[in-house]
Amino acid sequence: MIVRIGGVADAAALAELRDIEAHQVAAFTEWVADHAETYLPFVAEVDGKIIGAAWLLVAERVPGNGSLERRYGDVQSVMVREEHRNQGVGAALMAAILAEARARDLLHVTVHSGRRAVDFYLRNGFSHHRQLLLWEPA
Numbered sequence: 001m002i003v004r005i006g007g008v009a010d011a012a013a014l015a016e017l018r019d020i021e022a023h024q025v026a027a028f029t030e031w032v033a034d035h036a037e038t039y040l041p042f043v044a045e046v047d048g049k050i051i052g053a054a055w056l057l058v059a060e061r062v063p064g065n066g067s068l069e070r071r072y073g074d075v076q077s078v079m080v081r082e083e084h085r086n087q088g089v090g091a092a093l094m095a096a097i098l099a100e101a102r103a104r105d106l107l108h109v110t111v112h113s114g115r116r117a118v119d120f121y122l123r124n125g126f127s128h129h130r131q132l133l134l135w136e137p138a
């Protein structure tokens with residue numbers, strides 16, 4: 001298995017992992033191209049087939065603290081094909097994302113976990129943080 005940063009050439013496989021319907025794949029592909037600088041898809045591949053993916057949003061914070069370039073990350077849409085789960089693919093995707101975060105000097109990386117995936121993120125470098133708060137519409 002290899003993990004690499006994907007791109008527009010992987011859009012069809014990425015769309016499938018997101019359950020994007022066939023008639024929306026072209027628009028999704030356009031979205032991937034338009035957001036290539038900020039939404040980085042990491043893909044796990046076996047024999048040329050994408051078996052999992054995870055996205056890193058690289059976003060900016062307001063300049064301050066002596067720096068004009070303050071970026072943070074947000075992990076989104078982590079998905080491993082069912083038949084490949086529990087073999088470390090998810091862990092490898094997270095390791096690649098956090099290596100990229102370090103290389104880009106991101107201030108921190110957040111993730112809004114699904115209910116069943118909290119322990120997965122805790123095991124892969126994330127921790128609960130009392131200063132990170134969330135608002136949701138009623």
Ligand SMILES: CC(C)(COP(=O)(O)OP(=O)(O)OC[C@H]1O[C@@H](n2cnc3c(N)ncnc32)[C@H](O)[C@@H]1OP(=O)(O)O)[C@@H](O)C(=O)NCCC(=O)NCCS
Pocket residue numbers: 077078079080081084085086087088089090091092112113114116117118120
């Ligand atoms: C969460 C997920 C990405 C983990 O991928 P993976 O390749 O199986 O991950 P790893 O092999 O590195 O780790 C497996 C761990 O994930 C846990 N896991 C398995 N299925 C899971 C599921 N549906 N949801 C959350 N966690 C799950 C397992 O309990 C396992 O923990 P264990 O080692 O204590 O048994 C994968 O299960 C998945 O795609 N789930 C559905 C989508 C999802 O929940 N995504 C995250 C939402 S933010």
